[in-house]
Amino acid sequence: MAKAQWGLNPDILRTIFYTVVEPTILYAAGAWGSIAARVYAKKRLDSVTRAFAIKISKAHRTVSLISSATMARILPLDLRLSEQLELYEIKRGKPMSQLPGRELQIRVHPSTLPHPARRRRWEFSWVTEAEQIETSEAWNYYTDGSKIEGKVGAAVSVWEGDEEIQHASFRLENYCTVFQAEMMALHKATDMVLKSNRTATIHSDSRAALQAVSNPNTLNPIAVEIRGKIEAAKEKGRPVQLKWIKAHVGLAGNERADELAKQAALHNKRAPAYDKFPISYAKKTIRALTIEKWQNRYETAEQGAGTRLFFDSVRTSNKVMGKIVSSNIIAQMLTGHGGFKQYLHRFKLANDPFCPCDGSSEETVTHILIECTRFENERWQCEMNTDTRLTQRSLKQLMADDKTRGHLLKFSLKVLKAAARANGSTAL
Ligand SMILES: [Zn+2]
Known part of the structure; x- marks a missing residue:
């Protein structure tokens, strides 16, 4: 096929x-x-x-x-x-x-979860504007995790009415994800709830984190601990509500937690509170x-020499090849395996490896692209278009650069096809 x-x-x-x-x-x-x-x-x-x-x-x-x-x-x-x-x-x-x-942060084993009949999914409601924040009995906890300049921090800010009464922040190891930071912020908040004597509403702007926590079948180890702590708080008569809060819309508690988390990421010099x-x-x-x-x-x-002619590294080739539609003639160009005398001779399909232009230079992709006198006009046009002289070295640069690749390919495919046709190659 x-x-x-x-x-x-x-x-x-x-x-x-x-x-x-x-x-x-x-x-x-x-x-x-x-x-x-x-x-x-x-x-x-x-x-x-x-x-x-x-x-x-x-x-x-x-x-x-x-x-x-x-x-x-x-x-x-x-x-x-x-x-x-x-x-x-x-x-x-x-x-x-x-x-x-x-x-490694390892998932918990399913057998350690409560019996399926006793697992309950929790709901969380949404807060998108200040009026939706309840400032009655319950303390409002705002949590956030942040990754900034390759560093990771998390924070909790606790509010009673319109005032912050407590806060906590810490950093995580640099390789931790924002998700881990969001989860650890929620974890810290539940710890603080357990130590207080008030009912609590915990806000997070991470829907993924809240979904992990509210899912009774979660195997995320931090989520499992958070669920345990929230259950424990409930047993002490302090039910905890979870709310998703919209980020970056000026909601004071969320902004404060965001700021604290970034500060902790950048400036906290203590050992990371989490390093799995x-x-x-x-x-x-x-x-x-x-x-x-x-x-x-x-x-x-x-x-692979034919391919190394165009790509220094597999990273570059991966990037560039992702932007080129594969075709047989492109492959001929990038490997030298095609209707060119040097190749044909090697596989006993031609009597000699030499280019018709002078009868003494081996007809290779390099020769056709940068030396062959038969294609001087086309080459000159390509050099004008790319503002670069074609050499072994510049082929790689022209190939890597999005601005010049099109010109190089247009020229190369045209002259390589012409050369192959002159050798009677039909595979085009
Ligand atoms: Zn030639």
Whole structure:
């Protein structure tokens, strides 16, 4: 269903790869993933990766895994397998070497929740303007969490009527999420409610946090603790109401909590009140390492020179390839595998590797794009349009820059097609 010249659209193939092939192959990676280090296992994984990468990028069958996966924007399966394995072990309690002594925020086990028959969903109402804030018996608690300049803080401000009577603020580790901060602010508020002797209304501007707390089936460990504390307060005769408050509309309590949380993030020098890392952090860190490994392979591989001509790094190629519609001629350009004499000769489809322009220069993509005298006019036009002389070095820059890429591609595809046609290549 997928050939270089026709068949399924590359985006669909890519989706099939990510949603069907990869999950199927990586199934239960935690159990068997350690064999990925063995040569025969890596070979088999590589062959699946390469087969899909070639189809997705619409490249010739001879293209290497390095080039095809780079163009197709997929990660080799063996690297994905190591990721899955690492994540599995971290979830089972293995510390991350980047965060010595820190623990993952682990979901609570469902068996520790109350019996399903006794679980009750709580409702929370909304506050969007000052008139909706009740200033009667109950104290109003305003909570907020904030991430600013890579730092994380949380705060609670307690009001009786129109006056703040208490407040608390603290910071969380820098890798914590805003959601964790919002949750810890609610957690702190419930602690304060338990110590007071008044009924309470707790406001948060985070709907996600309130949803976690009001959900009786939540497995979020902070939400479970908050629910416990609210139940305890209720038993002491101090029911707690939850309210979602609209942010950034000048509601004084919310503004105050926001300000306190930001201050705590930026200026609080004490040890963080919360330092469990979210799984998202583990995933992000593992992915960064994978990209590094992939980059290292990309740079040092024997194959892939044709692709390295256009991209310094897999990060750049990923960004750029996301903006280009794959086609066979693009793949020919980015790999050198196509209707060019040097390639044709290599695969015994031409008697010699030389370009007709002088009969002595090898006809490669580089030669056609930056040297070949047959295309001087087109090249000159491209150089005018991009205000850049075409050289091996400038190809990468022109490719990376959104403003020049279009001109480079237009020129390249035109002359590469012409060169391939002159060699009798029909695969265009
Ligand atoms: Zn030439």
